[in-house]
Amino acid sequence: MILVETHKVPPLDxxxxxxxxxxxxxxxxxxKSGLKKAIKNNLIFVNGKPSTTALFIKGNETIELFQAEDNTFKKHFNFPLEILFEDDYLAIIYKPAxxxxxGNSFATIxxxxxxxxxxxxxxTATRPRPVHRLDYPTSGLLxxxxxxESIISLNKLFEQKEIQxxxxxxxxxxxKRNGEIDLPIDDKNALTLFEVIQTVTSPRFGHLNLVKLHPKTGRKHQLRKHLFSIGNPILGDKEYFLEDLVLHRKGLFLHASTLSFTHPFSKEKITITKELPKKFKKIFSQ
Structure with a gap:
């Protein structure tokens, strides 16, 4: 088996x-279904031993994800992707909204x-795979x-918060023009920094703000939950929204615009930026 990812469990209550x-x-x-399947196939180890779905995590364990070496069959989805950086170790691609x-669907990145x-x-070449997530309605860099080796190294960079x-x-x-949102998500600490770049008035929404966001943690739906928690939900969000202020048919206005990190092998400083989608530019002229 090949070690793919490692997770260190923090202290738990x-x-x-x-x-x-x-x-x-x-x-x-x-x-959850993918996790259970991996556990059933003895691909999840806790403190060096195969795990079970009944195992309780108490804190400070090391959880490892392996893949079987004989994993040659994989579905191929014919979908053109924009490649913004690529070498023998890694790539950065643009994920459309x-x-x-x-996941279990065929039509995936x-x-x-x-x-x-x-x-x-x-x-050590293997099938290319994403090393982090973007929500289905979110566009941006992946x-x-x-x-x-690069999959393991990149996951360590994420774990050590060395990828901005x-x-x-x-x-x-x-x-407010800027600030921070420090609010736990699923009983885990979560921190987001924000800066308002531009504001325009809107007959329907009152004000619309172009906001730059720097998540310091990586919780599920963190940005969407945090902005909703301060009364400023993201335009087009159908899960975290204020009553009568849901925009339909335009999608979620959330875009992963920049990735910055030191290449784990070449040690080159890499900063890749993807311009805002057209739907953003239609609201903000500059």
Missing amino acids: KPIRLQEYGVGIFASLPT GILVS DNALTQNLQKSTLP LIGKTT KTYHAVCIGKM
């Missing part, structure tokens, strides 16, 4: 079953990668690992 705690801790296993990164990326020439991500969103209502 109370024990929680692995099948509950483990949802979302690995970039390549975003769903309205497509899943991974994960299934389209081998059709779009060059095969790595390195000895980091891909192309070798076993910048998002842009359109938010509803009056906002």
Whole structure:
């Protein structure tokens, strides 16, 4: 088996079953069903031993995700992707809004990668895979690992908070010019910094703000939940919204605009930015 990802459990207030705690801790296993399947196939180890769905996580454990070496069959989704950076170790691609990164569906970014990326020439080359997540309705930059070593290294960079991500969103209502939102999500600490870049008036929404966001943690739906919590939900959000202020048919106005990190192998400083989608520019002229 090949080690793919490692997760260090922080101290916990109370024990929680692995099948509950483990949802979302690995970039390549975003769903509960995927996690349970990996546990059943003896691909999840806790403190060096195969795990079970009945196992309780108490805190400070090391959880490892493996993949079987004989994993040659994989669906191929013929979907053209925009490649913004690529070498033998990793790639950065643009994920359009309205497509899943991974999961049980056929139409995912994960299934389209081998059709779009060059095969790595390195000895540890493996099937390219995303090393983090973007929500289905979110557009923006997605980091891909192309070798076993790079997948592990990139996950460590995320775990050590050495990959800086910048998002842009359109938010509803009056906002402070800048600030931070420090609010736990699912009983885990979560911190987001925000800066309002531009504000326009809107007959329907009162004010619309172009907001730059710097998440300091990576909780599920963190930006969407945090902005909703201060009364400034993201335009087009149908899960976290204020009554009568839901915009339909335009999608979610949330965009992962910049990735910045030191390449784990070449040590080159990489900063990639993807311009805002057209629907943002229609609201903000500058």
